[in-house]
Amino acid sequence: MSEAHDVQALSDVDIHVYEAVASQAVEKGHADLDGLIRASGMAEEDLRGSLARLVGHGYVVPKGDGYGLGPHTFEVEY
Template sequence: MPGGESGTPDEDGLEDVQEMTTADMTVYEAVAALNMENRPATVAAVAAMTGFPEDSVRRCLGTLTDGGRLVPEGDAYTLGTHDWGLEY
């Protein structure tokens, strides 16, 4: 299983998906849904989709970006490297 020890990044620098907080996972899924709809995953769009305050969304986006799960593109985000599928 990637990540080895709990919370330890794997060879790609990603932590085990099971180590993501509920808020991080919710934000990640919102970005994925927006990406699949070809809509920009901006802070405002993710906040509207999740109901989270924009400050909370920014923190989660930062964590997910730092962990390699998301890639910033201008003022929006796209999915980074991942080893598990999403179905919408």
């Protein structure tokens, strides 16, 4: 990746979703949509919107039937 991600550019909602993806990815190797809905407490439509933004910026990547973490330059504590 040629340019560094600016985590400060993410909304609070996107950070919440990123943290949910990270938590599941660590536990299961990937995050699935149903698990993300449960973990985030968000409506599916809102969750999909946030995931689309995160994928578009490379923070999250599609992985099989779910999502994984993309390259990043910051840490998440959960």
